[in-house]
Amino acid sequence: MPLLEIDGKPVDVPAGMNLIEAARLLNVEIPHYCYHAGLTVVGSCRMCQVEVEVGGRKSVAIACNTKAADGMKIITKSETVQKLRRSVLEFYLQHHPLDCPICDDAGECDLQNYYMEHGLHDSRMPLLEKKHKHKVMDVGPNIVLDSERCVVCTRCVRFCREITGTGELGVFGHGRDAELLNVRENP
Ligand code: SF4
Ligand code: FES
Structure with a gap:
């Protein structure tokens, strides 16, 4: 051990x-x-x-x-790791909506929690035009996704591949264009 x-x-x-x-x-x-x-x-x-x-x-x-x-x-x-994490979070927040009070996950969101924990209270890019993605995406019979809130962690993609074995989700595009889609509708 x-x-x-x-x-x-x-x-x-x-x-x-x-x-x-x-x-x-x-x-x-x-x-x-x-x-x-x-x-x-x-x-x-x-x-x-x-x-x-x-x-x-x-x-x-x-x-x-x-x-x-x-x-x-x-x-x-x-301080070194805090600085690195702050940089990662800034990239995540560049295009993420900041209307937290209306989000179902407000108060239970690791993006929000880590952002506050790392002292990133004021955006350094307030005037940057945010990339818009699909707001209401049907990714299965029971789930609708707001793509703008997805951080493309791919946990759901791996869950469908490795746990259910159904493989219906995939990430399409790169960088800020990357988006989760149902592979059956986007072959
Ligand atoms: S990739 Fe899937 S699990 Fe990860 S944030 Fe996006 S929708 Fe949620
Ligand atoms: S890179 Fe380690 S949790 Fe994502």
């Missing part, structure tokens, strides 16, 4: 465990969007960056795709 240190506290973790799960053993929650314990790791959102020190060498790594190893020292809340 690897013995490592997270934010100065020692923890023994099962071999092969990633740093998000290792931190949870100490009740430390590392911010993340794309990672889910039940799905494959894609490492796409970059929110889970942490500082890692191994044998005196420091680097930054994504916690979801880094396995805990003996002797590692992990820092989850340094």
